[in-house]
Structures are given as C-alpha cells and as structure tokens.
Amino acid sequence: MALYEINHLTFTYPLHPIPTLQDINLSIHKGDFVLLFGPSGSGKSTLLRQLKKEVWPVGERTGTLVFEGQLLEHLPNDKSASRIGMVFQNPDQQIVMSTVYEELAFGMENLGFDPKEMQRRIGEISTFLGINHWLYKSTSELSGGQKQLLNLASVMTLYPDVLLLDEPTSQLDPIATQNFLNILGRLNEEFSITIIMTEHHLEEVFPLVDMVYVLEKGMLTYTGKVREAIYTLYKKDVASLMGYLPSVSRLYMQIEHEALASQLPLTPKEAKVWFDKLPEEYFHPLQLELASPSPSEVPILLSCQDIYFQYTKDSPLVLERIRLDVPMGAFLAILGGNGSGKSTFLKVLAGILPALKGKIKTKASIGYLPQNPMALFHEPTVLSQLQNALPQKLSQDEEDELSKLISFLSLQPLLEHHPYDLSGGEMQKVALATVLLTKPDLLLLDEPTKGLDPYFKKQLAQYLNALLQQGKTIIMVSHDMEFVARYATLTTLMFSGKLLSLQPTTAFFSNNVFYTTSIHRTVKARLPHAITLEEVNHLVRN
Template identity: 40%
Template structure:
C-alpha cells in the first residue's frame, strides 16, 4: 500500500444487481492523507458508486471485484471504525434524521456510545467551529438547504472522521451557500487535516481548491493528477469534451491561450486586464412578445396559519412561448411558486390565471418536474415506467417509440431503459424524469432545479431542447441555482427574496446589472468587458481583439 495513502483501491470493479454493464471498471486510486481529491466526470461515470463503496454501510447491492485498503496505521486492522469515514450526499433533506439541530449533532455520538461529559464538549466545540450557535435549538424543518447541508457536515465532523466523502454536496445549494460550503471544506482540510474526496459537477470553485483531480469516464479512471497537469492530459479526450463547458470560467476562456492556465476568477481577471481590450458591442437579447400564458396578481401563501408567509404579494406575467428563470436563495419560495403555477397549491389570496382563465387543478396541460425526480417513477425499470405512463396518455407502442426517438438525441434515454430508476445517478434521473414528462407533449413545462446532478454536456443538451420547445410555443418556467444555465438558455429572469418577486428582466440585462447574483464570466470580465455575460461573450471579444 502507498505509504502516503489513507485509502486506495486496486483494480476495483462493480456491477449493480441486474445490470449488464459494470458501473466501475478496474479503478486503481490512492487518496493521499490530508489532501483534497476532486472526483469529476459525466453523469453515470461511476463517481457516486465509488464513494458509496468506500463507506461500507452505504455500499450498493451488486457484484464487486478488486480491493479496497485503508491505512492500517490509522484504521485498526485496516478497517474503519464507526464514524471514521463520513459520507455527505447531494440531498440535504435526505440526511437530516431528527427534529432539532442539537439532536442531529448528538445523534451519531450517542450511536457510538460516547460518555455524556465527552459528548457535551464535542458538541460545544463543533457548534463553535461551524458557527451554529444561532441554529442550535432550531427545528431542522425550518432550515434552508444551505443550513441543512452545513448541519449535516457538522454532525459528521463531530464524529472526528479521518476521511470525508462528499457526493455533489452543493447540488441543491444557491451560489452563495455553495461558495460558503466550499470555504468550510477548505478550512476543515487546512486546519484539521481532514482528508476529503469530493465528487462535483460545479467546478468553478472545486477545481482550484483540489490538490488532485481524478476523472472517471465510462466507469474507468482516465486521469489522476494535480489540476494543471490534469488539464494538459485531458485536452482532446472524450472525457474533457463532457467536462469542458462546466470548467471554471477562466479555464473555458484561456485554455490553449495562456500557460499555465488561470483557474480562478481573480487569476482570469488579472490576465484579461493585461490584454489590450476595448468594449465589444454584444447584441441585445430579444424577448418574444406573445400573449400572456400566466398572470398572477397579488398572490399570498403560507403553509400553516401561524407560520410566516412564503409568498407575499407576488405579481407575474409570463409571455407564451418563453423560457423564464426564477432565481433566489435556498428557502426563498421558488418551489412554492412553481407548485402554485401547476395548481398543486392554492394561494390564500390573490388570483392565478392561465390563458386568461382562472387556474383550476388539472385544467391545464402543464408538466411539473419536482426537486426529487425519483418521485415520478413507479416501476422496476425505466422502460416499464414509460410504458405504463404511455398507456395513461393513450399512446400505442408505435407512438411511444416515435416520441422516445424524438427525445433520444438530447436526453440519451435508450441506455437507461433497462435499469431501475433508483439505480440511476442524479443526472441520469433528471434526464429520465424529464423524458417521461415530455412524452405527454405539454404546453407548459415547470422545472424545479432541472440541471441538478447533470454533467456539463447534459446541461448543454437540455438547454438546446428547451430552446427547441419554446420555438414550438411551449412556455417554460424553471427554478434554478444554475446561473450559467439561466444566462445561456432563458429569456427572462426574476429573483425571489423575502417572498416577493422582482420584475422579470431580460436575462442578459439581469446578469449584467448584478454584482453577486451573476455569472462567473461576468465577475471575471466586468472591469474590461462590462457587456460580457457568458464565456462565449468573452471569447468573442478576444477573437475580435486578435
């Protein structure tokens, strides 16, 4: 075993029960002690499977070959003690098991049989370290997504793990909460020496903070190197094609132009400021002026009589055939607003009209993708689920096949049909759920975090599909934390804060006028190219200068 490795795998392969193709193939990997190893790759490349195999209690059901070895100098007999390996997933809701924050922090310690006096000290220092004093006695169901993820991290950290496994932990966090979470991880690694194995699609902040980058493609480890070396080795490969549009903004702009390639926004800004640039005119975004699909007037809603209002006087007019992004922090009410639009929730007061008529549940041809796409599946295989739903829609086998063929170039569903929906990765579940909704050819599409868990290539394909749908007159509303996606593929943006929705603004204008809730490309280039919103804008400007 590598003397510097905390854990290593040798020729590790794994096949899920009933699957024909292995999820992992001959993966040999060493995770150095006290380092941050970033694991990236496309959806379904095996990242989550590898992390779960390293946490014995969470190992998936299937056939495993190869070896997993832990450092015997730290783990007795080479086997982790309970709590020595911590795992945090992408769903904050699925990790909270108690009613109060303080109960969540002591739950694992009680399970280990820690004495009361020692437990009190451990909880006190954990609360102080993570700054949880104001949340300590809060009910967990009142926390935002970012707060829940921080509490999950603190409860795992209280167990003093030697190895921290994180499976896309920022997938459901807003940009500010995600940035804070990454900063906390760096602090844990730097100050406590915690070894971290992090799986992420959000590479803007994850790539620069990593000591090593491991790239999985098709279940195989195709690269393991420090960030700069990893970029050099990956260029021109299929794996890089999947990852490229999800790379940090500085990498997307300066890869092939500057060596070593800048990785962070400040580094990219410094390079831009040294270049002879001038403002480049970028065409204004045009927004179709169709008939109003939705009209909301003075909408108020609260979940319980004694609770605060979630929506407070929301006014909204959505033109038909447009794609609109609703942005805002965790807990701001974005999901609630989507559920009002699809008729799942009725406002306490105010009016909701669709095409000029009062909204009644079941009266409109709207499809709703929830934050948890697994809720849409009822059968043991995706194929069986699609078949059952097609029958509900009155489609025969030929019509079902025709619609699947139309979706295949964008969603790549054929490769998933024989699998159990719950065995799919997060990104694959998103694609599968969206495919199911599109079988009905809805006139309105309401999407709650549609890019969650998707790799960069899948996000690009989804964006192109949404453009095609709006071209056919479909009205799309999406609640998202993915600012890059909203800048590229939506026409209007509005921000929810304190239960109120800002006036809808053309997307480019929205991101140009913001300083924090804006794209990484704009934050990097604003001092030189104030009109630039996307990496494509910056690249176009550099091409003009060249």
C-alpha cells in the same frame, strides 16, 4: 504510506451485465483534497461509496481496498464510523432527529461517548461552523443550505480523518454553495482532513483541490494535479469533459496563444489580473448591447396577480403579493436562496398548492417537473414509467416520439431498470422524459439540471430551445448560474417570498454582484455586458 490504496477494483451491480467500475487503481494521501468527476453514470458515486464500508452497495466486488495499510473490510466498525465521514447529495436523506442538537449528538450517542464529551464537541464544532445560534431549532425548519451544513457538522463531531462528499452542493443556492465550500477549504487547510468529493458544478471547487481524478464509463481515464489536469483535458478537447473545466481557465487558453499550465487562472481574481492587461487591439470595436425587453405585442401566456400563499393559518407567508406576466415563448429563470419560496411558487402555478389569495390566469396545458424526481415514479421499470405517461393505445406518431425521446436522453440502457435504482442524473432524465411526453404548452421545471453532467446540460438546452421554437414556454427554478446565463431569456430573483427585478437575462446578470457568472466577474471592467464565455469570445480577437 497512502491513506487509501485501491488496487484493481472492479464492481458490478446485481443483474447488470457490465461492471460499473472497471480495474480502478489509485492512491490517496493524508491531507489531499481530491476531486472526482466525469459524465453521469460513469461510476463516481459508486466509487465514493466503496471508500466507506457502511454504505457499500450490494454487488460483486473484486480487487482490494486498503485504508492505512489495513483492508477496509477488516477496519473495526467504530473506527470506520468515526474516522471516515460521509455527506450525501440530498440533505434530507441524512437527517434523522427532530432538533439540531439531537442530530449533532446522534452519531456520538451510537458510539457510546460520555455526555460531557458530547457537549464539549457539539459546542466546539457548532461554534467553528457558525451554527451554534440554531442548536435548538427543529431540523424541519432549516433551509437546504443549513441542513447540509448540519450534516457536515454531525460528521465532524466524530473528528474524522476523511470526508467523502457526494455532490454536496447540488441543492444549494450560489451563496450557500460558496459558504459550504469555504468551510471545506478550511477543514482541509487547517486540520489536514482528507477530502474526496464528486461534483458537477466545478467553478468554485477547482481552486480548492490538489488532485483530479476523471472517470468515464467506469474507468479511471486521467489523474493529475489540478492545473495540469485542466490544461491537459482542454488540449485533448473531449466534448464530454470540456464543460467541467472552469470558464475562466478556458477563456485564458482560448485567447492566450502561449498558454502555460503553471499560469492557468482558476478564479475570477486570477483571471482578471491577466485579462485587464490584454492590449486594446485584442478587442473588437463592437460592444455587446443589453438585450431589449420582449416586444409588447407578444401575447401573455400566464399572468399572476397578487399571489399569496402560506402552508398553515398560523405559519408565516411563503409567497407575498407576487405579480408576474410571462410572454408566450419565453424562457424565464427564477433564482434565489434556499427557502425563499421558489419551489412553492412553481407548485402554486402547477395547481398542486392552492393560492391563499390572488389570481393565476392561463389557458396553457402545464407540465411540472418537481425538484425530487422520485415523486413522479410509480412504475417498476423505466420503460413502463414512460409508456404510462402516454395514452394506452399509442399511435405511430406517439411511438416515434417515445423512441426519439429515449434516444435523445440516452435512456436505452436504463429501460428495464427500476427508476429508484438509477443515479441522480439518470433519475432526472427519466423524470424529464415523463413530463415532456405529456406535451405541455407551459413547462415548469424545478432544478432540471440538478445531477446532470455539463455535456448533457448542453443537450438539454438544445432540446428546450427546440421546444421554444415550437411555441412552448418555460419557467425554470434554478441555482445553476452558468446554465441560466446561457439559455434563459428572462430572469428574476425571489427574495423572502417576493419576486424582484424581472429583466432580460443579460441585464440581470450584468447588474448583479453575487448572482452572476465567473466570466462576468472577470471581464466586467472592460466588457460590462458580457456574461458568458461565448459572448467574450465574440468580442475578443483570438
């Protein structure tokens, strides 16, 4: 008997003329690790929320949802709460208590657990997940990665049979992401916990999963085992889905003329074994050279001299002795772990937070996109939100610019919606449009690709490149290694409030072990300076 049986599920939100989910049919078995993916707005989060009745969205639902042979709506509340756990995209939205211990106890207290049983479970789960040394910390002191791990631990104290995860790594740095996914893999392998997750960053997720489900425009368009799914979707060559497939798998299929699904590599380790055996005649004689530094004659648009910042007089320094010169027309990416000070630095540059010491010199007009796009929303509809970013009396050129931006970002179907009712990716698009309409010379972007699907990321990159061609300058904080490697011209790393190693992007990724791409890990022995799939394709004969 399947754990979940979903039959002819259709769901429509209030006031929406078109169903968000249309005639969904699928079975999920105990112990499966299921990946659910598809373009932004395809209904992934809505489908995931259908699997736990406590978080059912308001709307009209038809069809049946069965959990272990019982209609989900008839599952007793205590069983539903304990057996089906859910971890959301934003770590802060799930934490309700002030200390880690209280947060771990919260769910069990609500279900009436004996205090001794609560203590035993907290001790067991916190030790297994490696969080026992910060049990008595304030939850406000935790980094984004620690908060997400705490959310997982809180769910796990109830010994769930199912874990539902809605883009759980979207706000985590690469190392925290890998640690979080490794734990999910252990929970699935060692305890047969069924895991159903949505994700946009899939390089590290594909090696863990058994089954793949693809959603497009609210419909389930593909179901299959992981290698067969990647192989089939690659052969179909659907532009909106190609970017989801692991870069090492695409590399194999682009080079290997007799590619087999059974031999498809999912990890850099698997791909490296194959790549290192390629005959020399596969490689072009030219070698990719490291990009040279920006010419010294390019004017400096922004200069930071010994910037310090702390939130209170008694708190530790968040930023310390930051020196940075950003040339006009550069696309600078700032990488680093959660809590290293990246977002704080952008706020200081934007003038939202005052520097404790130091000088920031720039004559540029600044546009700032915060990590939480909801901070920009003050109007009841998307259209009024965008119109509010422009002068009250619009010229014809400004009306044309607004229309072009709405078209480019595919915002037309969302114009009459409240911004708070949008998906995470849709919110990000509206927030970006709000900032771009102010026509800044210097664009400060805090995690602009968060919640965006790969297809739109490529479109976003094209738009940002067009801005660069117009003489704009971009500083972006990001955890998205693949996006940075492809499009940024300069990259630096923030560690403990300090900026380290400002370099051209190719040099930066070529010299790193952890902060680099899957492609570079695969090919570095033979192509030491190649960091993207496109670069490898340029150097290898297909």
